[in-house]
Each structure stands twice: as structure tokens, then as C-alpha cells.
Amino acid sequence: DVKVTQSSRYLVKRTGEKVFLECVQDMDHENMFWYRQDPGLGLRLIYFSYDVKMKEKGDIPEGYSVSREKKERFSLILESASTNQTSMYLCASSPRFNYGYTFGSGTRLTVV
Amino acid sequence: KNEVEQSPQNLTAQEGEFITINCSYSVGISALHWLQQHPGGGIVSLFMLSSGKKKHGRLIATINIQEKHSSLHITASHPRDSAVYICAVNSGGSNYKLTFGKGTLLTVNP
Numbered sequence: 001d002v003k004v005t006q007s008s009r010y011l012v013k014r015t016g017e018k019v020f021l022e023c024v025q026d027m028d029h030e031n032m033f034w035y036r037q038d039p040g041l042g043l044r045l046i047y048f049s050y051d052v053k054m055k056e057k058g059d060i061p062e063g064y065s066v067s068r069e070k071k072e073r074f075s076l077i078l079e080s081a082s083t084n085q086t087s088m089y090l091c092a093s094s095p096r097f098n099y100g101y102t103f104g105s106g107t108r109l110t111v112v
Numbered sequence: 113k114n115e116v117e118q119s120p121q122n123l124t125a126q127e128g129e130f131i132t133i134n135c136s137y138s139v140g141i142s143a144l145h146w147l148q149q150h151p152g153g154g155i156v157s158l159f160m161l162s163s164g165k166k167k168h169g170r171l172i173a174t175i176n177i178q179e180k181h182s183s184l185h186i187t188a189s190h191p192r193d194s195a196v197y198i199c200a201v202n203s204g205g206s207n208y209k210l211t212f213g214k215g216t217l218l219t220v221n222p
Contacts (some may be wrong), residue, residue, distance in 0.1 A: 085113050100145070101157050
């Protein structure tokens with residue numbers, strides 16, 4: 001069964017910490033995405049990557065960066081965590097554009 | 113106005129009922145997705161469609177491109193169908209990007 005695995009289900013970090021959220025897919029998909037989900041706002045795209053070392057900003061990239069050194073792994077980095085980054089973070093992948101998406105289970109991040 | 117509107121926002125049904133969730137969009141699209149999210153859980157892709165109708169078990173999804181409208185139907189609903197159902201579209205102008213509706217919270221009571 002194909003999978004997108006996010007390294008942590010729940011995470012609590014302190015304000016100002018550098019935070020790494022990891023996502024790994026085993027489907028050899030070209031595209032990978034990071035979203036955050038907040039009540040009343042729905043899902044919003046932070047960054048996506050269409051190839052190794054390639055990335056594009058989504059709708060809300062401020063305060064975040066990403067890394068894709070290997071095809072199967074896409075990391076989201078919070079350079080200096082702030083309380084307004086408390087959210088559910090979801091990773092997704094797709095084999096190519098306009099194909100179906102596979103989502104991870106999500107990481108619920110709390111910044112205190 | 114959101115590009116993707118879902119209705120209703122909340123829906124409560126009795127086990128066995130036929131359920132319909134609607135999605136309207138205002139942009140040209142290349143594909144529409146129906147997603148399911150259980151409480152506290154990740155998201156599962158149910159359907160991707162660009163025309164016509166698809167069926168998987170008790171779930172049916174339809175799309176009318178001319179009317180910019182899609183429906184998700186659940187036949188013989190069951191409490192395990194309780195979840196948030198999310199409509200999302202790939203806009204024609206930027207095919208990498210999914211635009212999401214706010215979701216419909218479905219509760220099926222036994």
C-alpha cells in the first residue's frame with residue numbers, strides 16, 4: 001500500500017525554536033506539498049516541490065522554508081517558531097500534476 | 113467570495129439515509145477532488161474527476177462542468193461515514209495548486 005509518512009503525529013515546541021517537519025513518500029512521486037489546516041480557514045498551501053531541489057512558494061510561505069534533497073523526502077522548516085504557527089500540518093504527494101493526491105496523517109504542532 | 117463553496121457546512125443524518133454534499137466553484141478547472149478527513153486524522157482522497165460520474169462502493173461523485181457543480185452522494189449511510197468531506201479543485205490556470213472548500217462536517221447517528 002502506498003504511503004506518505006509524517007515523522008511526528010504531535011509536536012510541542014517553544015517560541016523561537018527551529019522546527020523540522022519531515023515527510024517521506026514511497027511512491028516515487030514527482031510532486032510533494034506542505035499544507036497547513038486551521039479551523040475556519042481550511043487547507044492552505046505553504047510550499048510545493050516538483051523535483052529534487054526544486055521548490056515553489058504557495059499561498060502562505062512566510063516564516064517557513066523547505067528542503068528536498070532526495071525525491072522521497074520533503075522537509076518543512078520553521079526557522080523561528082511562533083505561536084501563530086500552531087496548526088495541523090499536512091504533507092501530500094502526487095505522481096504528476098492533475099493526478100490524485102496521497103496525504104499523510106498530519107502533524108499537530110503546538111508552539112508555546 | 114471563495115472560489116470553492118460547499119453546502120451544507122454541517123449535516124446530521126440517521127443511519128441508512130441517503131446523503132448529498134454539494135460543491136460549487138467559480139473558476140475553470142482541470143480536475144475536482146473529493147477528500148475525506150476523520151476527526152484528528154489525515155486526509156484520504158475519495159475521487160478525482162473531470163467529467164461525468166464515478167462510483168466506489170456506497171460513494172458516488174458527479175460533476176457538471178457547464179454548471180460548475182459537483183455532488184458527493186453516500187447511499188445507506190453508516191456511523192463510520194462520519195467525517196469532514198472536502199471538495200478541492202485544480203484550477204485550469206495553475207495546475208499544481210489545489211483550491212479547497214471549507215469542508216462539510218457529516219455526522220451519522222446510529
